[in-house]
Amino acid sequence: MPNSRQLPRDRTSPLIWLLAILCTVIAVAVILVGIVVFTIYLVYRPRIPYLRVSRAHLDRLDYDQNGLLAVALSLTIAAENDNARASAWFSDARFDLRFHDVLIAELRADPFDVARNxxxxxSYVVDSSVIPLDQGAREEMDSALKEDKVSFSLGGQTRARWRVGVFLSVKFLAHLSCTLQFSHSNGSSVGGVGCSSKSN
Structure with a gap:
């Protein structure tokens, strides 16, 4: 009579069960977090705060044949928050005003809040010291004065943060890069007002 022997059953390791349960819990948690974030988005409809050049005027431009430049201008950069349900917080606002890569002024701002919506x-008032221009900058200034259109570059950034709901806080950098153009004859802005970090 033949002998029959029952083969031992393979048993799943407790470690495998533990890993399976852990993965399931993580997957469920990720799904729940996604649902919460999506719900908050639908409720708050968050919009990214941004910077915008709202006003610029060339108050004075002194330039002589020795290539010495002195500039006075007034400039307003508006921090905009279009969120209807969340205030925005800005910090480390730093902007440089240049002519032909020559630094004219460094503009800074202390941390500040912008209320919702x-x-x-x-507002900045720039009154530079006398700045010597190199040959390339001299040529550009001579051409600009003949055309009655003097261009300055404004660049910089600020850190921004706004809270969506109770737990979600969004942080980002707002970059500003604009070309400001002025009529030398009357100081009025002929380009650059309206430039914003939205397009950068």
Missing amino acids: SSLPL
Whole structure:
């Protein structure tokens, strides 16, 4: 009579079960977090706060044949927050005003809040010291004065943060890169006002 022997059953390791349960819990948690974030988005409809050049005027431009430049201008950068349900917080606002890569002024701002669905103007009055221009900058200034259109570059960034709901806080950098153009004859802006970090 033949002998029959029952083969031992393979048993799943407790470690495998533990890993399976852990993966299931993580997957469920990720799904729940996604649902919460999506729900908050639908409720708050968050919009990214941004910077915008709202006003610029060339108050004075002194330039002589020795290539010495002195500039006075007034500039307003508006911090815009279009969120209807969340205020925005800005910090480390730093902007440089240049002519032909020559630094004219460094513009800074202390940390500030912008209430929901509103804006806050940052007003600057630049009155530079006498700045010597190199040959390339001299040539550009000579051409600009003949055309009655003097261009300056404004560049920089600020850190921004706004809270969506109770737990979700969004942080980002707002970059500003604009070319400001002025008529030398009357100081009025002929380009650059309206430039914003939205397009950068």
